[in-house]
Amino acid sequence: MSKYRTHKCNELRKQDLDKEILISGWINKKRDHGNILFIDLRDNYGITQCIIDKENKNFLELEKIQLETVVKIDGKVVERSSETVNKDIETGDIEVVINKFEVLGTCKELPMPVFSDQEYAEEIRLKYRFLDLRRKKIHENIILRSKVISFIRNEMTSAGFLEFQTPILTSSSPEGARDFLVPSRLNPGKFYALPQAPQQFKQLIMVSGFDKYFQIAPCFRDEDARADRSPGEFYQLDLEMSFVEQEDVFNVVEKLLVNTFKKFSDKKLMYDQFPKISYADAMLKYGSDKPDLRNPLVINDITEVFSREDVSFEIFKKLIKSGSKVRCISTKNTKDKPRSFFDNIDKWAKEQGASGLAYFTFEDDGKLSAKGPIGKFFSKEALVEIMKKTNSEVGDSIFMACGKLNELEKITALARDKIAQDLDLIDDNIFAFCWIVDYPMFERDEITNKIGFSHNPFSMPQGDLTDKELEDPLNILAYQYDIVCNGIELSSGAIRNHKPELMYKLFSIAGYDKQQVDEKFSGMINALSFGAPPHGGIAPGIDRIVMLLANEKNIREVTMFPMNQNAQDLMMKAPSEVNEEQLKELNLALKIKK
RNA sequence: GGGGGUGUAGCUCAGUUGGUUAGAGCGAUCGCCUGUCACGCGAUAGGUCGAGGGUUCGAGUCCCUUCACUCCCGCCA
Numbered sequence: 141m142s143k144y145r146t147h148k149c150n151e152l153r154k155q156d157l158d159k160e161i162l163i164s165g166w167i168n169k170k171r172d173h174g175n176i177l178f179i180d181l182r183d184n185y186g187i188t189q190c191i192i193d194k195e196n197k198n199f200l201e202l203e204k205i206q207l208e209t210v211v212k213i214d215g216k217v218v219e220r221s222s223e224t225v226n227k228d229i230e231t232g233d234i235e236v237v238i239n240k241f242e243v244l245g246t247c248k249e250l251p252m253p254v255f256s257d258q259e260y261a262e263e264i265r266l267k268y269r270f271l272d273l274r275r276k277k278i279h280e281n282i283i284l285r286s287k288v289i290s291f292i293r294n295e296m297t298s299a300g301f302l303e304f305q306t307p308i309l310t311s312s313s314p315e316g317a318r319d320f321l322v323p324s325r326l327n328p329g330k331f332y333a334l335p336q337a338p339q340q341f342k343q344l345i346m347v348s349g350f351d352k353y354f355q356i357a358p359c360f361r362d363e364d365a366r367a368d369r370s371p372g373e374f375y376q377l378d379l380e381m382s383f384v385e386q387e388d389v390f391n392v393v394e395k396l397l398v399n400t401f402k403k404f405s406d407k408k409l410m411y412d413q414f415p416k417i418s419y420a421d422a423m424l425k426y427g428s429d430k431p432d433l434r435n436p437l438v439i440n441d442i443t444e445v446f447s448r449e450d451v452s453f454e455i456f457k458k459l460i461k462s463g464s465k466v467r468c469i470s471t472k473n474t475k476d477k478p479r480s481f482f483d484n485i486d487k488w489a490k491e492q493g494a495s496g497l498a499y500f501t502f503e504d505d506g507k508l509s510a511k512g513p514i515g516k517f518f519s520k521e522a523l524v525e526i527m528k529k530t531n532s533e534v535g536d537s538i539f540m541a542c543g544k545l546n547e548l549e550k551i552t553a554l555a556r557d558k559i560a561q562d563l564d565l566i567d568d569n570i571f572a573f574c575w576i577v578d579y580p581m582f583e584r585d586e587i588t589n590k591i592g593f594s595h596n597p598f599s600m601p602q603g604d605l606t607d608k609e610l611e612d613p614l615n616i617l618a619y620q621y622d623i624v625c626n627g628i629e630l631s632s633g634a635i636r637n638h639k640p641e642l643m644y645k646l647f648s649i650a651g652y653d654k655q656q657v658d659e660k661f662s663g664m665i666n667a668l669s670f671g672a673p674p675h676g677g678i679a680p681g682i683d684r685i686v687m688l689l690a691n692e693k694n695i696r697e698v699t700m701f702p703m704n705q706n707a708q709d710l711m712m713k714a715p716s717e718v719n720e721e722q723l724k725e726l727n728l729a730l731k732i733k734k
Numbered sequence: 735g736g737g738g739g740u741g742u743a744g745c746u747c748a749g750u751u752g753g754u755u756a757g758a759g760c761g762a763u764c765g766c767c768u769g770u771c772a773c774g775c776g777a778u779a780g781g782u783c784g785a786g787g788g789u790u791c792g793a794g795u796c797c798c799u800u801c802a803c804u805c806c807c808g809c810c811a
Contacts, residue, residue, distance in 0.1 A: 173774085174767035193768065207761090224769055232771090249762060252745055255772085256760080260745070263803055316811045336811085363810040491738090493807090595811050620811095632811085705804065 150186025380677030427553030432627030633678025
């Protein structure tokens with residue numbers, strides 16, 4: 141028998157009546173009636189009400205005890221009278237009459253209450269994370285995370301995937317995010333980098349003939365944080381398969397995600413088969429490659445309408461002549477919305493740095509017209525054309541923006557979210573997954589004007605590329621794909637380029653000559669020259685999956701020991717300064733920018 | 735690197751137009767209370783109003799600088 145407990149705090153029931161039992165846990169709450177004292181004892185599993193009265197010699201000492209003290213209670217299970225049964229807890233039919241108790245862990249005055257649904261400042265939560273983690277909501281989130289990972293592991297293993305670990309100390313990669321560097325004591329002046337993802341390793345695993353690999357892999361990127369992006373480190377379900385095409389990867393991941401989300405959430409899936417949207421379509425219809433498909437609004441291009449003689453909206457016409465486009469969002473049956481609804485959206489758009497959103501509403505009192513500040517600039521025929529292009533009807537409204545493509549996509553994407561929120565069009569009880577496919581292989585850097593890889597340099601381009609097609613690299617598409625759910629990018633993957641000759645060609649477009657490629661990617665390119673199977677994979681983000689399942693808006697709520705926005709661990713005080721000797725041993729000297 | 739928000743008791747917050755000694759709830763301490771489950775009642779302690787500077791007869795409140803936390807943009811193949 142355990143020295144500390146015969147039962148856990150969720151276990152005792154009516155059938156245990158009269159048993160002498162031991163339970164251990166934290167004092168969650170005390171209710172002191174002077175001559176009788178109730179104590180809610182809490183452990184990982186649940187809560188048991190314990191009771192002691194004045195007759196017991198331990199009464200006074202227990203009355204004074206601090207909340208969150210860890211105690212062992214020795215007592216007897218008794219039935220509660222029918223009026224005092226508590227249906228909110230599993231053990232609510234019984235209570236434990238305390239005979240003796242022992243303090244196992246004392247507790248100082250708490251910097252934050254544990255038993256409370258109150259929200260607290262991030263700083264105090266992170267500093268006392270061990271207290272924060274005792275609180276119900278986040279405690280359950282972390283348990284959910286464990287269950288999700290365990291479930292995924294099972295699914296992957298039963299699907300024939302092998303789990304491997306890959307190195308944490310590896311080499312710096314020239315593409316992608318900033319690396320975390322680790323100085324090498326044995327190799328003065330040289331550094332390891334922490335992996336941004338096990339990208340090259342998983343391909344090497346395929347070249348090594350293991351066929352199907354997965355790993356719950358830590359990934360390290362030294363980039364700034366966001367609500368859905370931890371600074372520093374995060375976890376991916378990294379997976380890779382040999383002798384597969386895009387569809388084979390889709391089938392595996394789609395099944396896994398559907399199973400996982402159905403098991404761990406009551407929310408409905410909008411699609412059991414994820415729709416596939418090309419990158420180009422997504423950018424046009426949603427202004428983003430991570431559209432929230434719960435949002436029914438779509439963006440339409442109506443630039444052509446402004447070339448009509450009977451449209452006299454000169455501001456837009458002039459901008460279009462210098463290369464701008466006009467895109468719009470049509471909202472259903474908004475004719476009775478107050479003027480403030482429209483003006484607020486216009487004002488909001490200006491706050492976002494746009495020049496605002498022009499709007500009007502289609503009306504028909506015998507004659508089709510556009511109601512709104514700019515309605516007068518459009519003829520009846522022009523309005524009919526807009527209605528046709530945007531699938532609108534009388535009573536609907538149009539919000540328009542005009543600008544250069546990049547800005548236009550950005551502002552219309554934001555406006556799509558904003559308007560849907562204002563109109564309450566987004567059903568929060570749905571998960572809407574989709575695939576974004578056919579990413580361009582290359583893109584032009586706006587600032588340097590150079591052509592670079594738009595995603596992963598190791599992706600396989602689509603089609604048999606002739607030299608002529610290579611001359612126009614911006615038109616080359618890749619077997620590169622993302623999974624998006626409710627507007628959050630969940631994963632990114634690709635069929636890999638396993639042909640060294642083709643890889644040299646693609647790298648040369650991005651400005652790397654053969655020698656540089658051999659140098660930077662020696663492990664990869666060498667391996668591909670010794671019999672590489674066609675292969676591909678993907679890497680869903682574990683933290684974001686759990687975040688969606690736990691219905692949380694912030695990734696810290698599903699991370700056990702997160703860092704703050706400035707990539708500091710307030711509890712462990714990391715990062716920290718190191719002493720002179722440590723630096724010396726590593727052949728390092730500090731030169732800090734003022 | 736840039737923009738927004740927040741910062742008042744251990745915790746969550748209020749604090750009017752610049753005006754007397756900065757308040758409440760929870761928590762802490764002390765007292766009362768035998769059926770609560772957010773127990774109840776009474777009392778006490780607890781404040782560098784994030785920090786620094788300025789305007790003013792007078793600043794929690796207005797101005798400037800700065801720090802911390804947070805959200806967003808950049809960044810994240």
